[in-house]
Amino acid sequence: MKTLASNLALATVALLLLAAPIALAAPEGPGHTHAKPAAAAPAADGHDASKMTTKVTPATLAGEIVDPQCWIQHDGRGKAHTGCALACAKAGQTLAFLDEKSGKLYQVLAPNHSADPNEPLYPWVGKPVIVKGNLMARGGMNAIVIKSVVADKAGKQRP
Numbered sequence: 001m002k003t004l005a006s007n008l009a010l011a012t013v014a015l016l017l018l019a020a021p022i023a024l025a026a027p028e029g030p031g032h033t034h035a036k037p038a039a040a041a042p043a044a045d046g047h048d049a050s051k052m053t054t055k056v057t058p059a060t061l062a063g064e065i066v067d068p069q070c071w072i073q074h075d076g077r078g079k080a081h082t083g084c085a086l087a088c089a090k091a092g093q094t095l096a097f098l099d100e101k102s103g104k105l106y107q108v109l110a111p112n113h114s115a116d117p118n119e120p121l122y123p124w125v126g127k128p129v130i131v132k133g134n135l136m137a138r139g140g141m142n143a144i145v146i147k148s149v150v151a152d153k154a155g156k157q158r159p
Helices: 004-023 068-074 079-090 118-124
Strands: 057-066 097-101 105-109 126-140 140-152
Touching: 057 068, 057 079, 068 079, 068 097, 068 105, 079 140, 097 140, 118 140
Parallel strands: 105 140
Antiparallel strands: 057 097, 057 126, 097 105, 126 140
16 A cells, blocks of 8 residues: 555656756746847847856867767876767767866857757867867856867877
């Protein structure tokens, strides 16, 4: 015979399972807006940098494009990990930039909301690179919108 506690637990799980797909599938839709504090001219990509709610810092950094899940879980990076990182990225994992000097990991953001942030970086995964872009941080998370990437000829290729 089931107890009241086990019946409540089962009901809670059932409700969560029913609600989860609805929450995950909710489109941004026409009523969706982003915070827009001040008016200014839009950037070339259509976004107005002055309307962003986080500080944007231009930077040039040396490091490596990595799959963040594998890097965080088991230091997966370098030449030997390139195939896995590409498979993860093509399956939906957003790539990240690992800054060699600071050790900080930056999630790669697309230059606009509808762009794929990964596709332009596939040739650079697992190689030493120099990136130029805009750094941002919020809630303990670091991010970068990469504007350009080139091979770091002085950088050391990890095995």
